[in-house]
Amino acid sequence: MRKLTMEELHRLSKDAYEQVGKLPVVIVLDNIRSLSNVGAVFRSADAFRIGELFLCGITACPPHREIHKTALGADETVKWRYFETTEAACKELESMHYKIYAVEQVEDSVMLQDFIAEPYSAFIMGNEVDGVSEEALPFCAAAIEIPQEGTKHSLNVSVCSGILMWDVFRQIFLKR
Numbered sequence: 001m002r003k004l005t006m007e008e009l010h011r012l013s014k015d016a017y018e019q020v021g022k023l024p025v026v027i028v029l030d031n032i033r034s035l036s037n038v039g040a041v042f043r044s045a046d047a048f049r050i051g052e053l054f055l056c057g058i059t060a061c062p063p064h065r066e067i068h069k070t071a072l073g074a075d076e077t078v079k080w081r082y083f084e085t086t087e088a089a090c091k092e093l094e095s096m097h098y099k100i101y102a103v104e105q106v107e108d109s110v111m112l113q114d115f116i117a118e119p120y121s122a123f124i125m126g127n128e129v130d131g132v133s134e135e136a137l138p139f140c141a142a143a144i145e146i147p148q149e150g151t152k153h154s155l156n157v158s159v160c161s162g163i164l165m166w167d168v169f170r171q172i173f174l175k176r
Contacts, residue, residue: 017077022051023172026098026122027165030086030133031057032157037128039070040158046074048169053080054089054122057133086124090139098122102132102143103164105153109145112164117171125161 012020027050032038038060045053055061061082062068062075083089093100100122124140126132132140146155146163155163 014073014077017046020049022049022079023169024119024121025050025165025168025172026052026054026093027161028054028086028089028093028100028122028124028136029056029059029157030124030136031127031130032059032125033128034157035060035064035066036070037156037158039067039072039075041125041161042067042071042074042078042080044158044162044165045078046071048165049173050078050165053078054083054092055080056083056086056089086133086136087139090124090136093122094139096120099141100124100139102126102137102140103146103160104132104137104143105145106137106143109143112144112146112167115144115167117168119172121168123164123168125157125164128157 027041027045029038029041032041038055041053042062060067062071062080067075083092090100098120099118102124104126123144124132124136144164146160148155
């Protein structure tokens with residue numbers, strides 16, 4: 001076994017990344033406190049060619065040293081917009097004809113393994129303590145839950161985002 005070189009990995013340059021198709025998927029960060037979490041979500045969004053991030057409320061925006069440190073430059077490649085409220089972001093998504101989902105533990109949530117991803121979907125990732133805001137829930141067609149069997153019953157928002165983005169990428173991009 002040997003590690004692959006950067007050339008063998010066929011990584012895109014920043015210019016090439018701008019030109020390739022992205023998934024018609026939006027990840028909404030609903031009042032995320034940790035700049036490291038924001039940076040990690042940018043990095044995963046780059047890896048899975050997510051179309052856009054919507055940063056809402058207290059969620060910090062690039063350029064920021066702490067975001068950049070975790071994003072490793074993905075904060076310069078992934079398209080993003082800022083909204084003062086998650087409600088405003090949801091209204092914009094509705095005007096764009098996106099179907100909105102909360103990633104949250106609620107009554108009648110759909111387990112991730114049972115969720116069928118479709119283009120033009122948006123996924124709201126909630127605050128590290130409070131989860132998806134109450135103002136955002138009425139905009140959601142459903143809630144998606146990642147099954148867990150440990151004692152904590154919660155995942156870090158960047159980890160949860162990465163799992164979700166991988167599954168959506170797998171279902172939409174890899175099935176083409």
